[in-house]
Amino acid sequence: MARLESIREQVLAGVSRLPDEEVPLARAAGRWLAEPVRARLAAPPHTCSAMDGYAVRAADLARPAALPVAQVVYAGQQPGRPLEPGQAARLYTGATLPEGADAVVQEELVREEAGRAHFDRAVRAGENVRRAGEDVAAGAEALPAGVRLGARQLGLCAAVGAEAVRAVRVPRVVLLATGDEVVSGRTPDSNGPVLAGAMAAAGAAVVRRTVGDDLLEVVAELRRALAEGDAVVTTGGVSVGARDHVPKAVAALSGEIRVHGVPMKPGKPFLFASVGGKPLLGLPGSPSACLVAFEVFGRPALLRMAGAGRLGRRRVRLPLAEAVEGRAGRARFLWARLEEDGAVRPLGQDAAQVRGPALADALLHLPAGTGALAAGAPVEAWLLEDDVP
Amino acid sequence: MARLESIREQVLAGVSRLPDEEVPLARAAGRWLAEPVRARLAAPPHTCSAMDGYAVRAADLARPAALPVAQVVYAGQQPGRPLEPGQAARLYTGATLPEGADAVVQEELVREEAGRAHFDRAVRAGENVRRAGEDVAAGAEALPAGVRLGARQLGLCAAVGAEAVRAVRVPRVVLLATGDEVVSGRTPDSNGPVLAGAMAAAGAAVVRRTVGDDLLEVVAELRRALAEGDAVVTTGGVSVGARDHVPKAVAALSGEIRVHGVPMKPGKPFLFASVGGKPLLGLPGSPSACLVAFEVFGRPALLRMAGAGRLGRRRVRLPLAEAVEGRAGRARFLWARLEEDGAVRPLGQDAAQVRGPALADALLHLPAGTGALAAGAPVEAWLLEDDVP
16 A cells, blocks of 8 residues: 555644543543553452352362361452461452462362361462452553543443543544535535544544535635634545635645545545645545545544544455456555455445445455455455444 | 354344334434335436546547537536537536436546547447436335444435434343442442443443342342333343342242353353343353353344344454464353454453453454464454444
């Protein structure tokens, strides 16, 4: 992806991480960590049993023996007293080990009779014990910066006693759909909901606007959008025709066009500019081209602003379910379904189609110069998510 | 996964799709379609140009020629009149083709001079034309039932003029965390945010409650939860010890325990019951075991209620970054990171650990009987998403 990758780097060089702020954990879902989360509490918080069973001193059980059961400890309780040499304690999963105990024998291997626990085998110190801080020691890093706070990450934060985190501010993005056909409603604006939803799913706060094919109006709306947003994303009007006002409006606003036209299909007319220090991403108007350009350049740019450590989709190499052909001078992207057997099957190839993206699990990337690929050949798949806004 | 798969089928047989309802598109995000979406409008709505260029009658250009440019049509406009034989029309991408035109020649290949367009080569009918309904014909199925409405799907619905859809009702789930340690706060309830978030990300409306280790209280809370929710999910108290009240409470409520204990690690104590016709999923209390049991049984069950066509995570086979060992009598699940090169690296192996799930991109499934797997060997990876609640 040499050329495309270098264009992507150019785009990313034009956006910066937004400032960060203190956010209570209860309101941090979907944000990215600006700083690592350190453990206020160790996980687990106390040295505890990994099993329902009997806590012992391993030294007492170098060989089979029977020991009096001196106490019972449930998961919600602190042990009342230390475990004396020669004693056992009944313990449930998660119960804190009494002082002195250093191993747990699982209940299936123990016979309790008349207050005595019978052990049929030798026990090693540490067996079935989870040491305090075994997952995360107190004070240690629980999560690094750049991680997104989804359900599992929020659980870890709760486990280590984090009540607030340093998170990057939510990017405000103005999405400006251009074109008389969009304003008049003659062509349904399907890019609007797709992009607004995809950007919201990628953590942005999105404001949607439309503007017709009039240069002065486009200039005015862009000025307003740039004043309001941390970034502006436009759709349509970005090619080189008489009605393509976005590049001209950028020039009128003394913006610097850094990228205009990229060697890929679909998505070729993509534009990236810096206007008054703010990034402007100009996406083509055709639905599939619009969305591919967003995936290749737009999403990574927004994620960098939002503080994400990983800017691309998760990428894997998967076998093709059918043959496809790459192009000589440009990269090719194809929407694809993931089949039951783990292969990927392309879903039609028209730049403007809207059905492919809606049915796709992955976006296949064929770098420029990829020749004919046979069924079964491995291909780079960018794994899409549901992107529920 | 023969045994685990048959247990999963047993669980799925105990849950049903909820009723469906009419939902305006603007409020349908995250829902699953109960019925296919049919196209009220074709996509594209009109036969249009796929390029900036010149519309012609291909019959006029069996060989190179120059034609007068009789009209200009922009994307937002209807052509003013038909294209007469021997004429060309200037057209922009997305512009409707004038009646009579059947091909578009892209502008790079045409020289316009003094009102005449010069064509240097023969033209085929249909070239660079997108026929009305090419993506989706009017009246045809745009999306099948069982599809989730994320950003890309909402865009397609907008493109075909759908203003409302038949969607399955949002499942109401009561999440009941059991255990004195959870009620007292002595052990942070990390399962609570993880599961509540994962269930919300999977489309459920979640109510969270806690209850201590008291059988009568567990019975009372379960009764209340079953009255309120379409399903109940419990954490903790599901094993076979003296304090494991969930199975006893199910019995006290005359529920039918259909699954109790599954051949996998972690997650072994999982319980599934039907109580008064409602499903109850009992997850273990250890964080990783809780979440693995949710992924294997809980999430598919909730997704079936919500009307999803695909109940499991997207699954692929990826190479292992390091060697791992399976188990003889039970399946093994490992949290794993997806590396740059597309290999998966397991993240620690303790059942109760909370850091692995928070750093994982995938859950690896080693079916029972999987022996030693070397680095590089392919392994079944269930692809996780961010699961932002």
